[in-house]
Amino acid sequence: MKKFTVIGNWKLNGNNNFVDKFIIKLKKYFLDNPIFYKIVLAPPLLYVHHFTSNIREKNFFIGAQNVDIHISGSFTGEISVDMLQDNGIKYVIIGHSERRKFHHESNEIIAKKFSLLKQRNMVPILCIGETLEEKKQNKTQLICSKQIDDILKYVGENAFKNSIIAYEPIWAIGSGYSATAREIQNINNFIKNYISDYSNVKRNEIITQYGGSVDDLNIEEFFMQDDIDGVLLGGASISLHKFIKILQLIHNLKI
Ligand code: PEP
Numbered sequence: 595m596k597k598f599t600v601i602g603n604w605k606l607n608g609n610n611n612f613v614d615k616f617i618i619k620l621k622k623y624f625l626d627n628p629i630f631y632k633i634v635l636a637p638p639l640l641y642v643h644h645f646t647s648n649i650r651e652k653n654f655f656i657g658a659q660n661v662d663i664h665i666s667g668s669f670t671g672e673i674s675v676d677m678l679q680d681n682g683i684k685y686v687i688i689g690h691s692e693r694r695k696f697h698h699e700s701n702e703i704i705a706k707k708f709s710l711l712k713q714r715n716m717v718p719i720l721c722i723g724e725t726l727e728e729k730k731q732n733k734t735q736l737i738c739s740k741q742i743d744d745i746l747k748y749v750g751e752n753a754f755k756n757s758i759i760a761y762e763p764i765w766a767i768g769s770g771y772s773a774t775a776r777e778i779q780n781i782n783n784f785i786k787n788y789i790s791d792y793s794n795v796k797r798n799e800i801i802t803q804y805g806g807s808v809d810d811l812n813i814e815e816f817f818m819q820d821d822i823d824g825v826l827l828g829g830a831s832i833s834l835h836k837f838i839k840i841l842q843l844i845h846n847l848k849i
């Protein structure tokens with residue numbers, strides 16, 4: 595059966611009322627549709643406990659949207675890998691283009707976060723991808739390989755064992771225009787070949803996902819591609835209706 599992971603990134607959205615409704619709906623959905631794939635939901639950290647204390651489903655995990663590069667100390671507003679681990683969180687999104695842009699995170703900072711997560715046996719979900727300008731200049735492979743190289747240089751040859759790479763072209767995020775299934779398949783194939791050529795990790799151990807305007811209209815086509823091992827949802831993960839519909843469509847595609 596195809597291995598697939600659906601990651602939901604809530605970003606700065608949600609409140610107690612929404613979380614309560616979400617949990618009730620999701621629990622009911624899981625009762626009727628046991629999930630054969632994985633779901634990782636990354637709400638704002640204040641709501642993690644609501645989820646972990648209410649949903650016990652083998653393939654459902656709560657993730658984090660960020661982590662700090664420090665372990666402890668005078669770093670107001672930050673959360674460490676140990677705090678996440680202490681609260682049962684294993685999956686952490688890093689390198690999201692919004693953090694690169696609004697929080698000025700460099701590839702070096704992202705590599706430090708990646709390294710800390712690996713040291714704790716946690717799973718980094720590394721977002722990489724090009725801008726529209728770079729796409730027009732045919733630089734997608736170049737940009738992705740550079741972002742991968744910076745991780746390999748810092749973390750070493752085993753970096754991408756038990757890690758997730760989410761190809762997220764910046765122009766597709768929140769725009770309503772996703773990359774085509776063929777474009778994603780090609781770049782994910784490139785990413786897998788690149789990492790297996792330049793590191794110790796075998797091609798079949800590398801997990802490549804896609805994020806950028808995924809919804810209930812394109813999920814089935816993405817699911818069918820050999821090298822799309824999952825999707826990262828932004829907008830569709832905070833629409834209860836769309837989220838459940840996407841889960842249902844994947845469920846129906848059980849292959
Ligand atoms: C994202 O922000 O990572 C994302 C994929 O967003 P959206 O699904 O809304 O394009």
